[in-house]
Amino acid sequence: MKITILSVLIIVSASWHNYSKPTQALLHNSKPSTFAKSLITGADQTEKYLPYLKGKRIGMVVNPSSRIGDKASVDSLKALGVNIVKIFGPEHGFRGDASNGAHVDDSTDPKTGIQVVSLYGKSGKPAAQDLAAVDLMIYDLQDVGARYYTYLATLHRVMEACAENNKELMILDRPNPNGYMVDGPVLDMKLKSGIGFHPVPIAHGMTVAEYAQMINGQGWMANGIKCKLKIIPLANYKHSMPYTLPVHPSPNLNTQQSILLYPSLCLFEGTIISQGRGTYFPFTVLGNPDLKGQYKFAFTPKSIPGMSETPLFQDMECFGLDLRKYDTKKLIKSKRVNLSWLIEMYKAYPFKDKFFDYKQSKQMGNFDKLAGTTTLKEQIIAGKTEEEIRASWEPGLTQFKKMRQLYLLYP
Known part of the structure; x- marks a missing residue:
């Protein structure tokens, strides 16, 4: 008998925090593209994986973007009788109540009573004791398609832990809202960090499941080990498909505009310029x-x-660019990270020696680690044109695009 999730769900509305209610509504009420109406996430195709979960002790890597219909996937699957024994929360925590970069401790989820293990606190990946009582792990996080996003490091560490402890990982795939774009310098692995974990460009144009296949296929995990993957793919998806996220993926990506601008604007976290x-x-x-x-x-x-x-x-008036009404169709048409804002801000800023001083600005990242190369900063300072800068990304970018083709699941 086919299980229809809508017949068992109690439709509820949930947000990350009280502060997010207006912005949550902005995302949730946005009319999806007509191209996306038939798109079905991996999580929503419960008939494809519920039988596989029967009789197994399940661990889940989830956050507020992990949904089945309009309900948290943990709550939904628990209501369907799935034996969830442990929850693993990434940056911002399982219920999404931690700020960017904030230490998150282990806890117990008050709603379900399930133990929550933080993957963004003292431990970067699940420990052997965390996985001992788990038969199958599920990864269900919404990514945004940018190398800086810490969930890619989380994916790697979860895969590595599963491989080391002989646990299978099921990935409930979700669309990449920036899937149309593959652009930027490929990361120099000398600059590897939590905001750049693999030799990929700024925008990789892949879904989480495709990216996981690439981690396996390229032997990027410790000692080249492989993680046993079971993928529940998206239905009716193309990389070029416009996709409006129904729930924002993290506290500071709280509108569709911010999600589409993120690959271009996150570079400013390594500068003296505020991104709001x-x-x-x-x-x-x-x-x-x-x-x-x-x-x-x-x-x-x-x-x-x-x-x-x-x-x-904080509490200081900042002057600059308002991109809230910027036509993101220009980004989609160009299929490029916008470098013009970085060049413009550097030229306008009067104290050039402070522009890339991330220690003084107390922002999230070293600019070189965000860029994935030491040369972009040098090129901006030297007054190189955007085309001159882009030329330096080759042949790495073209080689990545060719390699990426090996792991794609969708057109």
């Missing part, structure tokens, strides 16, 4: 107090619990 953390519209604006007089648009970062407690330039 401390506002309710992060990753859609750029500014700095020292740009007063050069730009009319201004915003003032504030402390926002669960989102940005101590943002750059």
Whole structure:
């Protein structure tokens, strides 16, 4: 008998935090593209994997973006009788109540009573004792298609732990909202970090399941070990398909605009320029107090619990670019990371020696680690044109595109 999830779900509305209600509504109420109406996520195709879960002790790597219909996948599967024994939470935590970069401790989920193991605290990956009581792991996280996003490092570590402990990993695949783009310098592995874990460009154009196949196929895990994967693929999906996320994937990517701008704007986290953390519209604006007089648009970062407690330039007026109404169709048409904003901001900023000083700016990342190369910073300082910069990304970018083809599941 085919199980239809809508017949058993109690439809509820959930958000990451109280602060997110207006922005959550923005995403949830956005009309999906007509191309995306028939798209079905891996998680929503319960008839394809529920029988496989029967009789197994299940561990789940999940956060608030992990949904079946309008309900958290943990809650949904538990209601369907799945024996979930452990939850593993990435950056921001399982229920999404931790700010970017914040230490997250192990806990017990008050709603279900299930133990929650943090993968963004003292431990980077599940320990052997964490997996001892688990027969099968499920990975169900919404990625955004950018190398900086820490969930790629989480995926690698979970796969590695599963391989080391002889556990199978089921991936409930989800669309890449930036799947149309493959662009940027390929990471120099000398700069490997949590915001750049593999030799891929800034935008990789792959879904999580495709990326997992690449990690396996390229032998990127310790000693070249392989993780046994069981993939529940998307139905009716193409990489070029516009996709509006029904739930924002992390606290500071809280609108579709921010998600589409993220591959281009996250580079600024290695500079003295604010991307709007401390506002309710992060990753859609750029500014700095020292740009007063050069730009009319201004915003003032504030402390926002669960989102940005101590943002750059807190309570200081920042002047710069308002990209909230920028036509993202231009990005989609170009299929490129936008470098013009980085070049413009560097030229406009009066104190050039401070622009790339991430220690002074107290932001999330070293610019070189975000860029994946030491040369981009040098090229910006030297006044190189965008085309000159792009030329230096070859042949690495073309070689990656060729290699990527080996692991694609969708057109």
